[in-house]
Amino acid sequence: MNAAQTLWRRLFGRAAEDAAASFLRRRGLRVLERNWRCGPLELDLVCEDGDTLVFVEVRARDASGMVSPLESLTPAKRRALCNAAQCYLDATDGWARPCRFDVVAALGRRGQTSASHLQLEHFTNVMHCDAMGGGHTAW
Numbered sequence: 001m002n003a004a005q006t007l008w009r010r011l012f013g014r015a016a017e018d019a020a021a022s023f024l025r026r027r028g029l030r031v032l033e034r035n036w037r038c039g040p041l042e043l044d045l046v047c048e049d050g051d052t053l054v055f056v057e058v059r060a061r062d063a064s065g066m067v068s069p070l071e072s073l074t075p076a077k078r079r080a081l082c083n084a085a086q087c088y089l090d091a092t093d094g095w096a097r098p099c100r101f102d103v104v105a106a107l108g109r110r111g112q113t114s115a116s117h118l119q120l121e122h123f124t125n126v127m128h129c130d131a132m133g134g135g136h137t138a139w
Contacts, residue, residue: 016060016106017044019118023104027122029054038087041080045104046088053099055085060106063119069105070123082129101127 021031024047033046045056057077059069081101089095103126107119 012108013058013060016104016108016118017058019106019120020056020058020104021045023120023122024056033088036084036088038084038091041084041087043081043084043088047102049100051098053089053094053097054102055081055088055099056102056104057081058104058106060108060118063107063109069107070103070126073103073126078127081127085129100125101129 017034021034024045025031029047029049031045031047033043036043036046043055044058045054047054047056057073059072061067061069061072085099085101089097089099103123105121105123108117
């Protein structure tokens, strides 16, 4: 990948996260965190939907791509999201809260980095972290 492609991907990803945060706010979710980090792990968005804590992965893809945003959520990425969520719950003492994992899929066209050019779709409760529950009722 050349420098121009790398820059476009970074700008496209940022525009997708901005658009996703606005989109979710309009749907009544409260955005608590953006790009929350725990070492090498990251959560794109952490939101509240009523009493439920929602970990949102933003998957931005070129509309002409061969892999859909949901299909790009690989088993390795799912494990990383579970680990990041566990780290967040440890850091915020949030284990008693109900939690879920959502995805906002953002489709756009190569070369366009404006959020207004993105087509967004919100998928709720897309995965579970059964193996990490450790007896915590939220899982």
